[in-house]
Amino acid sequence: MIRRRVVVRGRVQGVFxxxxxxxxxxxxxxxxxxxxxxxxxxxxxxxxxxxxxxALVAWCQIGPPAAVVESVDVADEEPRGAQRFDVR
Known part of the structure; x- marks a missing residue:
């Protein structure tokens, strides 16, 4: 198991x-x-x-069709045993 933290910049809010x-x-x-x-x-x-x-990190480089991704910062983190995926 691995964990990556990403921050995606560009037109990435309001585009699902x-x-x-x-x-x-x-x-x-x-x-x-x-x-x-x-x-x-x-x-x-x-x-x-x-x-x-x-695969998820690579997807963030593109995002959904209406997004315009300008940059993606990626950092390694220690796995925390997450069991589900949450939209915050």
Whole structure:
């Protein structure tokens, strides 16, 4: 198990980024969370098998169809035993 924290910047709020991210996470059986941040970015944490987590990180580079992703910051975190994916 691995955990990655991401911060996605660009036109990523108001474009169903969080809902789409939750669907992607469910499809990859990844736990964690996603939230809109006050600065207009979207933050998320993904925890699961390495290939599945990396697939979510790669998806964040593109996002849903209406998003315009300008940058994605990725950081490693210690796994916390997350069991579900939350939209905050």
């Amino acid at each position: 980024f969080r809902a789409s991210c939750a669907q992607e996470a469910a499809g990859h059986q990844v736990a964690g969370w996603v939230s809109n941040e006050p600065d207009g970015s979207v933050a998320a944490a993904f925890e699961g098998e390495p290939d599945d987590v990396e």
